[in-house]
Amino acid sequence: MPDSQDFTLMSTFPCIRRAALAALCQTNPAEKARTVRALAADGATRPDAAFAPALRPADFPVEWRAAVPGRPAQPELVSARFVPRRAVVSREGRAALLHALAHIEFNAINLALDAVWRFDGMPVPFYRDWLKVAGEEAYHFSLLAEHLARLDAAYGDFPAHNGLWEMAEKTRDDVLARMALVPRTLEARGLDASPPIRARLAQAGDTAAASILDVILRDEVGHVAIGNRWYRWCCARAGVDPLATYDVLVERYDAPRLRGPFNFEARAAAGFDAAELAQLRATAPDAPSRG
Numbered sequence: 001m002p003d004s005q006d007f008t009l010m011s012t013f014p015c016i017r018r019a020a021l022a023a024l025c026q027t028n029p030a031e032k033a034r035t036v037r038a039l040a041a042d043g044a045t046r047p048d049a050a051f052a053p054a055l056r057p058a059d060f061p062v063e064w065r066a067a068v069p070g071r072p073a074q075p076e077l078v079s080a081r082f083v084p085r086r087a088v089v090s091r092e093g094r095a096a097l098l099h100a101l102a103h104i105e106f107n108a109i110n111l112a113l114d115a116v117w118r119f120d121g122m123p124v125p126f127y128r129d130w131l132k133v134a135g136e137e138a139y140h141f142s143l144l145a146e147h148l149a150r151l152d153a154a155y156g157d158f159p160a161h162n163g164l165w166e167m168a169e170k171t172r173d174d175v176l177a178r179m180a181l182v183p184r185t186l187e188a189r190g191l192d193a194s195p196p197i198r199a200r201l202a203q204a205g206d207t208a209a210a211s212i213l214d215v216i217l218r219d220e221v222g223h224v225a226i227g228n229r230w231y232r233w234c235c236a237r238a239g240v241d242p243l244a245t246y247d248v249l250v251e252r253y254d255a256p257r258l259r260g261p262f263n264f265e266a267r268a269a270a271g272f273d274a275a276e277l278a279q280l281r282a283t284a285p286d287a288p289s290r291g
Contacts (some may be wrong), residue, residue: 008130019039021064021187023036040132040135040138043131045128051284054121055120070157071074073156075156077162078159080161084158088204094201095152096158097156101232102145103142106155107162111182113130115175116130119178129230136219140215143216164182164186167182176231181253184231186261187223188272191221191270192266224267225270229271
């Protein structure tokens, strides 16, 4: 399995879905981010045939599948309750916070690539959407990694938790559940969390980090919208009600319960409908302050 800067995915694997799996297996975060951004740009110009939607997971080499997801030896993965929380007034505190965000974005790269290669039988726009998401998540990761370097830190310096990927593992055989519980549940929490985090960073005087949060929130609205769109498509294909099915999936896969405050403006922009927003308002009526 090649994992070097000079290996060109699209010349080696002209099928986009094979290339996505190859990128997913890469372990070096910086190389993965560069590879994925290039793959997303290249894939946007490829004809539909390059996505080979007829491929099944079993059609991919077993050694690649065993290497999913590619990740570095560091950061150490621990329970979420053991991830340190530090005040952002100090350089180390800001580095710890931005490291946590970088870890989320690294996992988000992997999650988007996993959606591209894993789920067979989906329309080509599904694969195009998630490849685009992977490229934007790689850009976010690169922005955060560059800012960490300015704080004399690097990705891998602090422990992190693996909650996002654990849910991906649980939903590996069910694209409907994946769409319900990863982009529109776990990743949607970022829509709620971004404004108060941005405000803390701005108050600490880190305007560059606050600007990165602006970019991430802008793009994540689109990513969650993609999750919402494909969740509803999957529900329509299965002939089930999206609202009732979501509650069933939360129970079946033991997904985290949503807790406020919620960013209702961002969630509405990301495609949550009136019934979903009303359900959230019943549990936490106050949206977070905007930074």
